Amino acid sequence: xxxxxxxxxxxxxxxxxxxxxxxxxxxxxxxxxxxxxxxxxxxxxxxxxxxxxxxxxxxxxxxxxxxxxxxxxxxxxxxxxxxxxxxxxxxxxxxxxxxxxxxxxxxxxxxxxxxxxxxxxxxxxxxxxxxxxxxxxxxxxxxxxxxxxxxxxxxxxxxxxxxxxxxxxxxxxxxxxxxxxxxxxxxxxxxxxxxxxxxxxxxxxxxxxxxxxxxxxxxxxxxxxxxxxxxxxxxxxxxxxxxxxxxxxxxxxxxxxxxxxxxxxxxxxxxxxxxxxxxxxxxxxxxxxxxxxxxxxxxxxxxxxxxxxxxxxxxxxxxxxxxxx
Amino acid sequence: xxxxxxxxxxxxxxxxxxxxxxxxxxxxxxxxxxxxxxxxxxxxxxxxxxxxxxxxxxxxxxxxxxxxxxxxxxxxxxxxxxxxxxxxxxxxxxxxxxxxxxxxxxxxxxxxxxxxxxxxxxxxxxxxxxxxxxxxxxxxxxxxxxxxxxxxxxxxxxxxxxxxxxxxxxxxxxxxxxxxxxxxxxxxxxxxxxxxxxxxxxxxxxxxxxxxxxxxxxxxxxxxxxxxxxxxxxxxxxxxxxxxxxxxxxxxxxxxxxxxxxxxxxxxxxxxxxxxxxxxxxxxxxxxxxxxxxxxxxxxxxxxxxxxxxxxxxxxx
Numbered sequence: 041x042x043x044x045x046x047x048x049x050x051x052x053x054x055x056x057x058x059x060x061x062x063x064x065x066x067x068x069x070x071x072x073x074x075x076x077x078x079x080x081x082x083x084x085x086x087x088x089x090x091x092x093x094x095x096x097x098x099x100x101x102x103x104x105x106x107x108x109x110x111x112x113x114x115x116x117x118x119x120x121x122x123x124x125x126x127x128x129x130x131x132x133x134x135x136x137x138x139x140x141x142x143x144x145x146x147x148x149x150x151x152x153x154x155x156x157x158x159x160x161x162x163x164x165x166x167x168x169x170x171x172x173x174x175x176x177x178x179x180x181x182x183x184x185x186x187x188x189x190x191x192x193x194x195x196x197x198x199x200x201x202x203x204x205x206x207x208x209x210x211x212x213x214x215x216x217x218x219x220x221x222x223x224x225x226x227x228x229x230x231x232x233x234x235x236x237x238x239x240x241x242x243x244x245x246x247x248x249x250x251x252x253x254x255x256x257x258x259x260x261x262x263x264x265x266x267x268x269x270x271x272x273x274x275x276x277x278x279x280x281x282x283x284x285x286x287x288x289x290x291x292x293x294x295x296x297x298x299x300x301x302x303x304x305x306x307x308x309x310x311x312x313x314x315x316x317x318x319x320x321x322x323x324x325x326x327x328x329x330x331x332x333x334x335x336x337x338x339x340x341x342x343x344x345x346x347x348x349x350x351x352x353x354x355x356x357x358x359x360x361x362x363x364x365x
Numbered sequence: 366x367x368x369x370x371x372x373x374x375x376x377x378x379x380x381x382x383x384x385x386x387x388x389x390x391x392x393x394x395x396x397x398x399x400x401x402x403x404x405x406x407x408x409x410x411x412x413x414x415x416x417x418x419x420x421x422x423x424x425x426x427x428x429x430x431x432x433x434x435x436x437x438x439x440x441x442x443x444x445x446x447x448x449x450x451x452x453x454x455x456x457x458x459x460x461x462x463x464x465x466x467x468x469x470x471x472x473x474x475x476x477x478x479x480x481x482x483x484x485x486x487x488x489x490x491x492x493x494x495x496x497x498x499x500x501x502x503x504x505x506x507x508x509x510x511x512x513x514x515x516x517x518x519x520x521x522x523x524x525x526x527x528x529x530x531x532x533x534x535x536x537x538x539x540x541x542x543x544x545x546x547x548x549x550x551x552x553x554x555x556x557x558x559x560x561x562x563x564x565x566x567x568x569x570x571x572x573x574x575x576x577x578x579x580x581x582x583x584x585x586x587x588x589x590x591x592x593x594x595x596x597x598x599x600x601x602x603x604x605x606x607x608x609x610x611x612x613x614x615x616x617x618x619x620x621x622x623x624x625x626x627x628x629x630x631x632x633x634x635x636x637x638x639x640x641x642x643x644x645x646x647x648x649x650x651x652x653x654x655x656x657x658x659x660x661x662x663x664x665x666x667x668x669x670x671x672x673x674x675x676x677x678x679x680x681x682x
Contacts, residue, residue, distance in 0.1 A: 183383045187658050188620040195391045195654060198642050297508045301624065304510050305639050324514045324628065331518050338511045345506040353502075 071282075074358040081354020087347035095142040102135040106314050115330045125332045127322060133333070136314035137340050143315050144344070147226055148295035151233040152288050159238035160284060163245030164276065168253060168268070174246070181239050193232040193298060197307040200228035226299070229308055233295050241287050248280045282359040289355055293348035300341055316341050369673055377666055384658040385435075389428055392651050418443070441652035446644045452652040456634055460656075461537035463626070463633035466556060467618050469549055473557035474564055474614065479607065481561075482568025486603075487595070489573060497565060504562025509621050513555045513628035520551065527551055530630035552629040556621055560614040567610045571603040578602075605675050612668030616661045 075081055094101065110130035117125045124133035166177040252258065253276070261271050296316075302308035303317025311318065316337050323334025415421045419430070434440040441452035481501075485494040521529040532548045533539045540549055575581065576599060584594045626636035634653055641649045 183380055187384055187387065188616055188661050190620045190623070191654055191657055192387075194638075194642060195388070195650070198645075198650070199391050202645070293506065301508060301510060304624070305627065306643060320511060320514070324510075327514055327518055328522060331522075334514050334518065338515055341511055342503075342507045345508075346503065349502055349506045 071355075071358040075354050078354040078357065080350045081358075084347040084349070084351030084354065087343065088351055091141055091344060091347070092145065094138055095145045098135075098138040098142050102132075102138050104132040104135045106131065106135045106139040107312050108132070115326070115333070117330075117332050124336045125330075127319070127333055128326060128330075131314075133319075133336055136319060137316070137336060139314040140316040140319060140337065140340065141344075143226070143309060143313065144296045144299060144341075145292075147229055147233075147299045148292040151230050151237070151295045152291045154230060154234040155238045155241055155291060156284060156288060158234060159241030160245050160280075162238070163242035164249055164280070166242065167246035167249030168271075168276065170250075170253075177242070178246075181242060184236075184239055189236040190298070190301065192236055193229075193302065194305075194307060196232040196235065197228045197302060200231070201307065226309055229299050229302055233298055237291055237294070241284070241291075244283050244287055245280055248283045249276050252276055252279055286352060286356045286359060289348060289352040293345040293352075296341070296344060296348075370670060373666055373669060377662060380662050381659055384662065385432060385655060386428075388651060388654045388658065389431070392647055393424060418445075435655065441655070442648040444646055444649050446641070446646040446649070452648045455637065455649060456652060456656065459632060459634040459637050462532060462540075462631060463622055463635055465537055465540045466549070466553055466626070466631060466633055467615075467622060469553035470556035470618055471560065471615065473553055474560035474618075477557075478561040478564030479568050479604075482565040483572055483595075483600070483603075485565065485569040486572035486576065494569075498569070501562040501565045504558045505566075508624070509555055509559070510624040510628055512558060513552075513625060516551055516555060517628070530628070532632050534632075548631075552625050552631050555629070556618060556625045559617055559621060563610055563614055563617075564607060567607050568603065571606045572599065575599045575603045605672070608675060609668060609672050612665050615664045615668075619657055619660060 108131060110126075112130065113122075113126050114128055114130040115126060116122060119125070122132050122134065124137065127133055127136065162177060166174045258271060258275060261275055266274070299308055299315065300317030300320065303315040304321045306321075308317055309315035319337035320334065320341070323331075323337055326333045412421070419427065422430075431442065434442070439453060441456070444450050444452055444455055447455065481497050485497045488494050517529050520526050527547050527550055530548075530552070533545050539545055581594060581599055584598050585591075589597075622633060622635040623639055624635075625631065626633040627639050630636070634656075638650065638653045641653070
């Protein structure tokens with residue numbers, strides 16, 4: 041490898057202390073290299089990072105407070121003072137959009153974490169132990185699957201809303217109500233989202249584990265006396281990570297849409313919270329006279345979801361050799 | 366094949382039962398009657414109303430009696446909000462509108478999405494392919510309650526081509542008349558965008574795989590014209606995975622109709638469901654949920670059966 045030829049063409053001896061350098065061949069770096077070549081995915085990633093930045097620093101970046109009303113300047117179109125205009129109560133839309141970004145992202149990410157925390161162990165157990173455990177779990181998943189998910193979410197949210205609005209509630213309900221106000225009325229959204237979406241993740245993980253289970257390194261580990269838990273944790277899960285990461289990346293825009301959808305029919309964030317769904321509803325109601333109140337939140341949701349989907353597509357293609365069965 | 370059919374149909378019963386139980390539990394957990402929103406009633410009035418609607422019976426009695434009513438008499442109970450009507454009546458009035466909307470949307474999705482997918486596959490990696498797939502990503506990403514108002518804004522308010530929403534009152538059969546189609550176009554198109562995008566992507570992927578198969582090479586080597594190769598050999602096999610997606614899409618259309626009906630003020634059961642949420646009209650919510658979940662389960666079954674019919678390998682697994 042370190043052989044060189046002199047100008048006369050004679051071959052020189054390699055220097056004994058030469059270290060062989062070659063690019064790292066780890067799978068992660070390989071995936072990153074593939075991802076880099078996908079411009080759509082990079083654009084998506086860029087927008088996502090921008091959004092995260094805005095969401096975290098919304099309070100600092102925003103020119104106004106998201107609750108500050110000034111009815112005298114209500115319903116104005118974009119201007120130098122208000123880059124995205126004002127809404128029907130005179131609140132600055134740009135500020136409210138930033139606030140909405142924070143809500144959407146925090147709901148989506150939290151829900152995804154919950155989904156992974158539930159779905160991965162269930163899928164791993166089902167896939168690894170197989171047999172009756174597997175059949176039972178998958179039957180349960182099948183039944184839940186036949187329930188239209190948005191329907192279930194709406195019902196759960198309705199139940200939760202009604203339960204927490206009760207005046208003389210039991211101890212469990214009041215605890216739920218307190219947790220709910222901690223999450224700005226969005227606790228139900230987390231719960232219902234997690235309830236539906238963990239199924240997909242469980243299935244994906246189970247599929248991956250099933251295909252990995254019979255590989256040699258698992259047999260070797262077992263021959264060395266590794267316990268089941270150790271095998272799952274040390275050997276199988278890292279190999280399943282690619283699937284989990286891609287599922288999470290696609291789950292986030294879905295969660296954002298569900299949150300906006302719930303807010304659109306009045307079941308999600310409550311006013312004066314500035315969820316994107318709430319803003320779209322207001323914009324829809326004001327569509328005839330003040331279209332800018334719809335267009336900006338609509339653009340926000342669309343661009344965000346598109347960005348995540350492009351990035352997710354690119355990520356899936358980048359991880360492709362890992363996920364080939 | 367017969368054995369497979371019987372097995373799958375029998376499997377439907379526990380699924381439906383589980384759906385019913387789940388829905389029932391959720392609605393039992395929702396406290397308060399539908400009369401909380403109105404003027405405060407005296408305790409006696411509340412007691413009387415509870416007795417009248419059978420809400421004071423123990424839970425398991427309600428569970429079985431409601432189930433019995435649904436299965437034997439198709440009686441889904443009275444509406445709490447429109448007290449003179451039963452849920453079945455209400456569903457019967459609004460559901461046909463939803464059906465028309467759903468079928469039209471599915472029609473759009475198939476008639477536009479599948480050819481789009483085929484053309485994209487045949488013109489793989491050309492500009493046509495890239496534009497089509499870009500539009501498909503948008504269709505999959507942007508939700509209906511975002512696209513709907515934007516379409517209303519562009520087409521109804523700015524260009525004035527179509528009405529902003531609504532539908533002729535009365536029977537849904539009026540929608541079969543061409544003069545009423547202007548009301549149907551935008552809602553159906555908005556509803557079709559997601560399935561359309563899915564179908565385009567799936568058809569393209571399936572077609573791309575099939576084209577590389579050896580039997581296609583054989584057909585071409587035999588000297589058949591390209592159209593014949595595609596139409597007679599490639600298409601049939603490519604459509605098999607598309608059929609499996611169709612079931613999921615029908616379910617999506619069902620649930621997607623909530624938002625489309627709401628945005629376009631379409632008098633379907635989806636819009637009624639959404640308003641029932643804030644009205645707390647529980648029997649209607651329960652009845653509609655059962656209806657939808659049942660429909661989805663049945664549709665999944667039909668799709669599975671069609672898939673087993675098309676692909677003999679499935680039946681014997």
